[in-house]
Amino acid sequence: MALKMYDLCGKDKSRRFSPFCWRIKMALAHKGLETEFIPWRFTEKETISQTNQGLVPVLIDGDRWLHDSWNIALYLDQQYPQSPLMDDEQAKALTQFARYWVDSQLAGIILKIVINDIPGKLDEEDAEYFITSREQRFGQSLEVFAGDSEKNLKQLNTTLLPARLTLKKQLFLCGDHPAYADYVLFSVFQWARCVSTTPLLDDPQDNIYLWRERMLNLYDGLARQAPAA
Numbered sequence: 001m002a003l004k005m006y007d008l009c010g011k012d013k014s015r016r017f018s019p020f021c022w023r024i025k026m027a028l029a030h031k032g033l034e035t036e037f038i039p040w041r042f043t044e045k046e047t048i049s050q051t052n053q054g055l056v057p058v059l060i061d062g063d064r065w066l067h068d069s070w071n072i073a074l075y076l077d078q079q080y081p082q083s084p085l086m087d088d089e090q091a092k093a094l095t096q097f098a099r100y101w102v103d104s105q106l107a108g109i110i111l112k113i114v115i116n117d118i119p120g121k122l123d124e125e126d127a128e129y130f131i132t133s134r135e136q137r138f139g140q141s142l143e144v145f146a147g148d149s150e151k152n153l154k155q156l157n158t159t160l161l162p163a164r165l166t167l168k169k170q171l172f173l174c175g176d177h178p179a180y181a182d183y184v185l186f187s188v189f190q191w192a193r194c195v196s197t198t199p200l201l202d203d204p205q206d207n208i209y210l211w212r213e214r215m216l217n218l219y220d221g222l223a224r225q226a227p228a229a
């Protein structure tokens with residue numbers, strides 16, 4: 001039976017923009033696993049209540065409901081060992097570091113850059129939920145939270161340096177071929193691409209720019225074909 005995944009969508013159901021969903025979508029394509037992606041809105045908590053939490057991605061494999069992208073990635077490698085996302089324990093440990101780096105450093109900066117573009121991409125109920133829940137989380141308005149866009153872009157550029165240096169030596173973060181750490185880093189770029197027209201990278205000769213092009217081309221252009229902002 002094909003796998004199913006709840007996938008965050010906008011007002012336009014074809015706009016799938018969650019970074020956590022994107023990394024799993026790339027991981028499923030990497031393994032060649034056919035999956036039905038079910039559009040899901042922020043306020044549709046009831047449909048995933050079986051997981052006792054309210055975040056996507058949620059993967060359904062037969063009678064198993066899984067949540068949390070990291071847990072799902074580990075599950076996929078265990079259950080479907082073909083084309084590993086992480087080759088061994090050492091790769092798993094290093095990928096753990098990569099995802100913490102992406103989620104604790106890069107995602108926060110990118111969020112500031114794109115946050116004001118998000119509500120306009122959501123349906124009315126989701127937009128209200130998004131603004132209220134984020135303003136509550138940050139203790140300030142989205143405009144104040146976003147801060148200075150030029151400063152954010154500069155900070156993003158500096159924070160990307162370890163990836164930029166790595167990609168000077170190799171095609172992908174994981175070496176000659178992409179694997180889960182690549183999908184994690186790519187997922188935050190793809191998130192921005194789906195909700196915002198602000199360019200995060202402006203130099204086509206930049207190693208990260210070139211890597212992002214390679215990632216957009218993977219699996220018959222899976223990410224490139226997805227509706228962008």
Ligand SMILES: N[C@@H](CCC(=O)N[C@@H](CS)C(=O)NCC(=O)O)C(=O)O
Nearest residue numbers: 018019020054055056057068069070
């Ligand atoms: N740690 C979770 C985070 C998932 C997450 O934050 N998902 C967001 C979409 S990007 C979500 O479902 N948000 C729902 C909400 O804010 O209510 C994972 O890695 O899957």
